[in-house]
Amino acid sequence: xxxxxxxxxxxxxxxxxxxxxxxxxxxxxxxxxxxxxxxxxxxxxxxxxxxxxxxxxxxxxxxxxxxxxxxxxxxxxxxxxxxxxxxxxxxxxxxxxxxxxxxxxxxxxxxxxxxxxxxxxxxxxxxxxxxxxxxxxxxxxxxxxxxxxxxxxxxxxxxxxxxxxxxxxxxxxxxxxxxxxxxxxxxxxxxxxxxxxxxxxxxxxxxxxxxxxxxxxxxxxxxxxxxxxxxxxxxxxxxxxxxxxxxxxxxxxxxxxxxxxxxxxxxxxxxxxxxxxxxxxxxxxxxxxxxxxxxxxxxxxxxxxxxxxxxxxxxxxxxxxxxxxxxxxxxxxxxxxxxxxxxxxxxxxxxxxxxxxxxxxxxxxxxxxxxxxxxxxxxxxxxxxxxxx
Numbered sequence: 001x002x003x004x005x006x007x008x009x010x011x012x013x014x015x016x017x018x019x020x021x022x023x024x025x026x027x028x029x030x031x032x033x034x035x036x037x038x039x040x041x042x043x044x045x046x047x048x049x050x051x052x053x054x055x056x057x058x059x060x061x062x063x064x065x066x067x068x069x070x071x072x073x074x075x076x077x078x079x080x081x082x083x084x085x086x087x088x089x090x091x092x093x094x095x096x097x098x099x100x101x102x103x104x105x106x107x108x109x110x111x112x113x114x115x116x117x118x119x120x121x122x123x124x125x126x127x128x129x130x131x132x133x134x135x136x137x138x139x140x141x142x143x144x145x146x147x148x149x150x151x152x153x154x155x156x157x158x159x160x161x162x163x164x165x166x167x168x169x170x171x172x173x174x175x176x177x178x179x180x181x182x183x184x185x186x187x188x189x190x191x192x193x194x195x196x197x198x199x200x201x202x203x204x205x206x207x208x209x210x211x212x213x214x215x216x217x218x219x220x221x222x223x224x225x226x227x228x229x230x231x232x233x234x235x236x237x238x239x240x241x242x243x244x245x246x247x248x249x250x251x252x253x254x255x256x257x258x259x260x261x262x263x264x265x266x267x268x269x270x271x272x273x274x275x276x277x278x279x280x281x282x283x284x285x286x287x288x289x290x291x292x293x294x295x296x297x298x299x300x301x302x303x304x305x306x307x308x309x310x311x312x313x314x315x316x317x318x319x320x321x322x323x324x325x326x327x328x329x330x331x332x333x334x335x336x337x338x339x340x341x342x343x344x345x346x347x348x349x350x351x352x353x354x355x356x357x358x359x360x361x362x363x364x365x366x367x368x369x370x371x372x373x374x375x376x377x378x379x380x381x382x383x384x385x386x387x388x389x
Contacts, residue, residue, distance in 0.1 A: 004218075004231050004233075005094050005217070005218060006217055007214055007229070007341075007345050008041075008221075008225045008229055009040070009041065010038055010213070010214050012213070012339075013027045015177050015178065017114070017206065017209070019209040019210070020114070024059075024110055024112040024211075026071070027112065027209065027211040031211040032071065032106065035215050041104060043106060047073070047105065048102035049101065050069070050077060050079045050108070052064075052082070053335070054081055054109075058116065059112075065080065072106060078102075084377075085369045086334055087338065087341060087378075089107045093214075093216045104216070104218075106214070106215050109332075110210065110334070110335050111210055113209060119207065124139065131243060131244065139372065140204070141196045142371045145249070147161070151198070151250075160307060161189075164282065165189045166184045168282055168321050169202070171314060171323065171325070178323070179208040179210075184202060199286075203327075205325075209332075212341075228350075228383065231381065231382050231383070231384075232379055233267070235265065235378065236262035236377070237258050237376065238375070240252075240254040240375070240376075242372070242374070247374060252287075252293070254374055255368065258366075258376045262379060263296070266380035268380060271296045272296065272298055275297065277322065277347055278292065278297060278318065278319070278365075279322075279323060279325070279364070280325070280340070280365075280366040281368040282325040292320065295378070297318060297364075319357050322347070340366065340367060344363035348361070348381060348382065349383065360383075362381070365379045
């Protein structure tokens with residue numbers, strides 16, 4: 001049996017719509033310091049390798065990982081950049097440890113999107129330069145088209161998507177790090193400004209600044225560092241078609257493939273029965289339902305019924321995004337996946353405060369990198385009770 005890998009320390013800084021008083025370096029330092037304190041490690045002597053998740057174009061800096069070591073305590077140490085969502089970074093750390101290259105790894109992902117002056121232009125630049133970009137379509141337009149295709153395929157209504165938005169913004173009221181908590185009713189969502197039919201303003205996650213750092217360790221080291229390890233039982237990743245004309249509209253096929261790999265590694269045969277809570281991407285409200293379907297947590301009619309009956313609420317049968325998701329916490333771009341995993345870790349350690357889920361033993365975290373890339377990652381996490389000790 002392969003040695004297991006655990007999350008032994010977590011830390012975050014933010015989240016807020018704008019953090020004007022701190023640079024991205026200072027955000028990273030704060031989050032890293034908290035993660036190292038939580039894990040009880042000194043990065044200069046105890047951490048073997050460091051992973052940061054960033055995209056040079058979004059950062060406005062070429063070879064961004066040159067600017068990472070100081071604030072992570074990683075000077076003259078192995079540091080690598082993953083140009084993808086933070087959950088891909090978590091998986092990279094998992095592989096570094098599983099391969100024997102490292103025993104302890106720190107993973108960092110952040111968002112300082114408030115510094116970006118032309119976010120829409122940067123997102124549009126990620127679209128195909130020949131077939132899509134000359135059309136002048138925005139990512140919102142593509143999301144609206146995909147939402148329409150999803151609703152047409154499944155028979156769900158716009159009302160179901162509004163219910164997701166209301167649920168997650170309201171869930172965020174119990175999350176002290178959420179950037180956009182609010183008591184939102186379905187009627188508020190329905191009455192919000194149209195963005196790109198049928199997508200409305202309150203169904204779109206708004207940008208936020210923040211940072212998350214996690215410390216991973218091999219099983220023997222994890223047992224030395226903490227009495228409450230959170231094990232990474234399995235992980236998977238995949239990408240959909242990068243071109244609009246070639247993708248499966250209305251389906252999250254990349255999530256389906258990533259989930260299948262993660263469940264296979266984790267030994268999960270019936271995710272709907274074996275998983276206690278899910279933190280999934282909800283950059284757009286309809287994506288939560290689409291991703292739950294792709295994760296095998298229910299067929300669409302069943303998911304619609306659970307949503308209507310409140311069974312996707314924190315006290316329900318299948319708690320989904322008790323953190324508030326991206327709709328409530330904010331869209332932290334490359335950090336979104338680690339934000340999903342952070343909530344899972346806190347829930348599995350019994351440290352989620354007012355939003356703590358009863359009997360949380362096994363959780364799934366899922367990330368989706370956005371309209372342009374359509375890449376996805378999935379990780380299955382569990383505490384000692386979830387793996388039988």
